[in-house]
Amino acid sequence: MRLTTPVKQHVFGGRAIPERLGRAGLPDGPVAETWEVSDVEGEHAHVLNGALAGHTLRELALGHPDELVGRGWRGPRFPLLTKFIDAHRPLPVHLHPDDTAAREQEGEPNGKTEAWHILYAPPGTTALAGVRPGVDHDRLRQALLGQDFDAVLRRLPVHAGQTLYVPGGTPHSFGPGTLVYEIEQTSDLQQHAMRHRMEDGAPIDDGQWRANIEALLREWRPEHRPDFHPGLRLPSEGGVARRMLCAGPYFALENWRVRAPGSAVPAFDTCVVLSNIGAATEVTCGAVRESLGPAETLLLPAATVSGVRIHGPADVLLGYLPDLERDVRAPLLAAGHSPGAIAALGEGLG
Template sequence: MKWYPIKLTAAVREYAFAQRAIADRLGKKDVPPTGKIAETWEISGYKEAMGTVTNGALAGQTLQQLTEMHPDELVGEGWRGPHFPLLQKFIDATGMLPVHLHADDETAQRLHNAPNGKTEAWHILWAAPDATILAGLKSDFSREELFEAFVQQDYDAVMLRYPIQAGDTIYVPGGIIHAFGPDALVFEIQQTSDLGQFVSPTNLYGEPLDEEKWHSNINATLDELKNHDRPRPHAGLELKVGKNSRIVGCAGPYFALERWRLKENYLDPAHPHRCTTLSNVGDPVTLNFAGGSDRLERAQSCILPAALGGVEIVPDTEASLVACYVPDLAQDIIEPLRQAGYRDRQIQELGEVKG
């Protein structure tokens, strides 16, 4: 098979916290012309939000079908798993998201009969000057203290709040309670999962819950809550490639995220051990590869399959892309950053990096 950059349909979620920043500020087309657009699931192999190929010879096939039929060529040599390992979204946090958490792997398997949990990271595309996130607990509170704070909706009493700005990345392990917004536009990379527990008195559509259901949700959240990590915004570690810049925003066993700022042509070399996803958050670019070329427009995403080989990215002006992949931490993260002069302590602050 002659592989090429794969584009997918994007599922849309219309939750209450959003407005239309994904269309109006980010410039994404092919979304509903009216109404709230909370999330677009750019690369998704998740159940009812499954992406379907829109371009080339594989058009019409789902991401799950490609993953099952071509795991080595699509995802990476030797890779095996129940679904495509990366799920990525654009999220409009014009309003504040509900306070919630996602199960880690152990909890997902033990309580939900799911293959994995949901560690995630947020890359801030835009934020108002006073925008903040909530991430992690201030201390080791008792269950009763946390329950009371959540019933009172006094999140700042128990949770850590940090200011954010465009370019920050926040790595959030499964089990860590969190929220972001208002007044932010976010790119999210995560494990392929949609598990979540919420402590807010309304559902994602803004509808109030009765007290019994609300309190039950809080208790379910407390059952899954972990306090081993206190995520903080990170400006990333920069790798210069000629006039171009790759900023490593976060890294861990499930994914790495980089922000590419390209002023000239950039060759992304062959990576047979992993695929790469690209989301264009700037001006259009041309992707040249062994089998031809394609365009990646503003707010479009694609997968560069592991078997594709090197891809030359040609910016029209100055390109800005978010690149994600499942890393070999030693090969893809630790060694390049050490060679660039970063200390191990700095590298470890990117997320879950050991080596």
């Protein structure tokens, strides 16, 4: 399934998605984000191809959950949101609530845990993720009001090919010069600490800014201090080199490098978000053939994913809803990785 992809031209964006990744068809000017698969309110993706063309992702998720999402999933919206993000300038310091805070503070069914897979970052690039040990609410409030983020937030080195799993409730920012693929829970809830709007850089009045900081403090989870991870190799099979990049209760993300000119068959019983981070390739399902250009995405429904073939050479990312024991822990243990290394990929793996 090929979907509509909203484009966000926020002021922090640049031209890396079309120029570095090779994505075609994007507008002139800054391109901060392309929402590859979205069921966010007001940004519902529509199917562009096949017999279901014109239907929204929400309609299909609610009407045909087993065929689309798989594994007995039920929910109010399609569960995965994926994006390419160009932080040509730094993103605002912000956080997304976890599920509990989303329900209690925002009246929404879920929060937003996310992960960043770094596609490009120049030498010396850093990101902010989580609060330093010993920082309490008062100290964090003081630093945010003073816009002194380095006094309280952890600054981490950023390298292409690494991935950071960011639980809901974690203050964070990345950029400048950072190109990211992001997978997350379907939500647009966020609390910002900046004195300007993320979208257009317009100033925020003092009262609203202070209210934003108080909301951030209410939704902050002090225990989260994530670190970047290079991923863990899985056994190669069918001409595919696989690497598990991150995993948790909401999503898993793998990198597949299809080396052979033959094909690779994904073996999942859930839907798969398939995003291309390399050169143009092709994906087939029976007699149906779809091209997959650079920085483009296809959604593979659970009902058809076992018949899909990725034609190499290709460099792709696969996001899906994991059974953590069956899809993540067991194969990684069988590949010789330690329990500690596996647990470091995200949440729920200890």
